[in-house]
Amino acid sequence: MLVLTRKVGESIIIGDNIKIKIVNIKKNQVRVAIDAPKGISVHREEIYLKIKNENINASKIDLKMLEEVG
Amino acid sequence: MKFISSRLGEIEYDPNKVIYFPLGIPGFDKFKRYILLSKENFPYFLFLHSVENKDLMFILTDPFIFVKDYSFKLSDDDIYFLEIKNKFDIGKNILIFSIVTIREKIKNFSLNLKAPILINIEKKIGKQVILYNDNYPIRFHFDFSDKSEKVNNPIFNKITNLNTSF
Numbered sequence: 001m002l003v004l005t006r007k008v009g010e011s012i013i014i015g016d017n018i019k020i021k022i023v024n025i026k027k028n029q030v031r032v033a034i035d036a037p038k039g040i041s042v043h044r045e046e047i048y049l050k051i052k053n054e055n056i057n058a059s060k061i062d063l064k065m066l067e068e069v070g
Numbered sequence: 071m072k073f074i075s076s077r078l079g080e081i082e083y084d085p086n087k088v089i090y091f092p093l094g095i096p097g098f099d100k101f102k103r104y105i106l107l108s109k110e111n112f113p114y115f116l117f118l119h120s121v122e123n124k125d126l127m128f129i130l131t132d133p134f135i136f137v138k139d140y141s142f143k144l145s146d147d148d149i150y151f152l153e154i155k156n157k158f159d160i161g162k163n164i165l166i167f168s169i170v171t172i173r174e175k176i177k178n179f180s181l182n183l184k185a186p187i188l189i190n191i192e193k194k195i196g197k198q199v200i201l202y203n204d205n206y207p208i209r210f211h212f213d214f215s216d217k218s219e220k221v222n223n224p225i226f227n228k229i230t231n232l233n234t235s236f
Contacts, residue, residue: 038146038151039150039151040147041147043200047200051185052096053097054169054185054208055096058169058172059098059125059127059128061127061129062172063077066112
C-alpha cells in the first residue's frame with residue numbers, strides 16, 4: 001500500500017482523472033474533495049459496506065415467508 | 071430464452087427485457103444482467119433475478135406504498151449514469167424500488183430506503199443508488215398486516231413492458 005503525506009490544499013491524482021484534494025484538517029478529521037469522472041461512484045466506506053451486507057441478507061430469500069404475507 | 075432459478079424453477083424470458091446494471095449490485099458486482107419477475111399472488115413485490123446466477127435474486131417493492139413522502143436528491147453522477155433527462159422522467163421512465171429484506175428468525179421485513187434501486191425502463195439500465203445526505207435507514211421495518219390501500223395498484227402494472235410473469 002502506498003502511503004503519502006500531504007498538506008492542506010495539496011492533492012493526489014489517481015490514474016489520469018481522479019483527484020483527491022485535502023481541504024481541511026481539524027483534530028482527527030480530514031476533509032477531502034474528490035473529483036472523479038462521471039460513472040465512478042464514491043462512497044463512505046462504512047456506508048458502502050453496510051449496503052453490501054444488507055444486499056447479502058436480502059438475497060437470502062425464503063419464499064415461504066413471502067407467501068405468508070401474500 | 072430460458073434459465074433455471076434455484077428458487078423459482080424454469081423461467082422463460084424475452085432477452086429484450088434484460089436490465090443492465092453496469093456496476094452490478096454491491097455485494098454481487100460480477101452479475102450485471104437482471105430481469106424483473108412478477109407473480110399475481112405477490113401483488114406488492116417484484117423479483118429482480120440475475121440471468122447469470124441461478125441463486126441470485128432480490129425482492130423489490132414500491133417504497134411509496136410504505137413511505138408516502140419518500141424523497142431524495144440524486145447526485146449528478148447518478149443522473150448521468152441513469153440517463154435521466156429531467157425530473158419528469160422520475161416515475162415515468164425512471165422507476166424507484168426498494169430492496170426488501172426478510173429475516174427469518176424474527177419474522178420481520180424491512181426496506182432499504184438508504185439505497186434504492188433505480189431503473190431506466192426505456193434504456194434498461196439499473197443502479198442501486200446510495201443516498202448521500204438523506205437520513206433514510208438501511209432497515210426500515212414495516213408491518214405487512216397493515217396493508218390497507220396497497221392492493222389497488224399491483225406493482226407490476228408499472229412495468230408492463232419489462233415484466234415477465236412466471
